[in-house]
Amino acid sequence: MSQPIDLKLIEKCIEGNAKAQKQLYDATVRQMYGVCLRYCKNPEDAKDVMQEGYIRVFGKMKQFEAKGVIEAWMRRIFVNCALENIRVNKFYTDTSDIDEAYNLTFENLTMDKISQKEIMLTLEKLALGYRTVLNLYAIEGYSHAEIADMLQINEGTSKSQLARARMAFVKEYKKITS
């Protein structure tokens, strides 16, 4: 990954220095676009979310306390932006439940070789609820309690959604590879 972002740059960004902001943007844009792309249905949405996310980041930079890593802080803002975008647009086109008794027999070996592209393709096929939960829990590493808070659902719902989402993921992945 690119070189770590030093505190001086962040201070300049807080002052409103456009050059510093551009520098920060250049250093983080690919990573953040990845975040947006994972949550959003299509690249256009991801672009919108990213733009709004950066505006919010620069607007709220004062609130960043130099305790953690700036990337992690930004990532959280972007995740929230993406979730808001989902909530506004409500692209829930496919909420039909898959069979819970879906028999799960998959070989770990095949999953090990999955590429980023394949993951993205599979995620795109998933229903938005599954996709969001999988993103938040597996990739972002939030706990069920945090997810429940973010999505305003019960913790139990989050758990069951995750279990179903995993199954759905495997199912979709099989479809893609076969």
Next chain:
Amino acid sequence: MNNLDKILKEKMSDFAPDAPNVWAGIEQGVQANQVVHAAKMGKTLFGSKLVLTIAKIVAIALVPTAIISYNYFTTDTDKTNIEKPIQEVVANQEQIALSENDFVDNEQLTKHRERESNKKMDKESNIPFSKKALKKEQRSTGVDNSTSIKDNVPSTIPHAVEKKVSHEVISSAVKYEKPISSPKENNTKQSNFFDENESTEENKEVKGEQNKGIDILIKMPTVFSPDNDGVNDKYVVLIEGEKFYNLKIYTMQEELLFESNDKLNFWDGINPKNGQICNSGTYVGVLVYKSAEDVNLRTKRAIIKLVR
């Protein structure tokens, strides 16, 4: 199954695809943010300074006369009655002419005043200064010297009037205290300025706390064109999995045009009451609905543009 999580996390941790260039949009947004911020700060500063100067004028003009009349015209019984308002006046205003101090031989009063003025000074030092307000203040202080002299001359004003006056001072002093805190409030509001999009508005409309869970699918279009060209001829609300559905469409004059409890009963741009074709313009759609999980009804609004 946790295996899958691990695989996903490992694979996606360095997921950094080529991003489209949106810097121009971001720059614009950030600039707009700053401009709005600056404009709001300027306005509030100006407003607070204006009120402050007015309060100062009133205070400097009226407090000495109030004190004079208090000393000249009050009997012992009256003093106990009027002491309170005057204390408040003095406490709220640090801008009292110092020459008048001798009239009030009250230790508590002076101590209280000192404390208050210290607090005020601290507060005031936090407020950045604006040039306009400074000029205004200078002008106004020039004027108010003369007015205070004028006011001082007729010291034969009955104290009943002075009572009223002192109350006015209190009310104006209260007015001038409020704006001091306003810049801070505005700061916090300002930071959320760009966050206030539709989603927060919609969240507010959810009545009661019992509704939990992600909202069901709803898409209320904001435009439709009933011109019989086969495209968007009817106003269709996309909704899925609802238990209750009620759509009302109003004109901008708040007249009810159309109401339906059936989601397949679309509005076609015709007033069902008199059969007239509605003109192009803006209409308001209000959707009341309820999903299977909801306890209470939810409401959603949309501004609908009718284009022919």
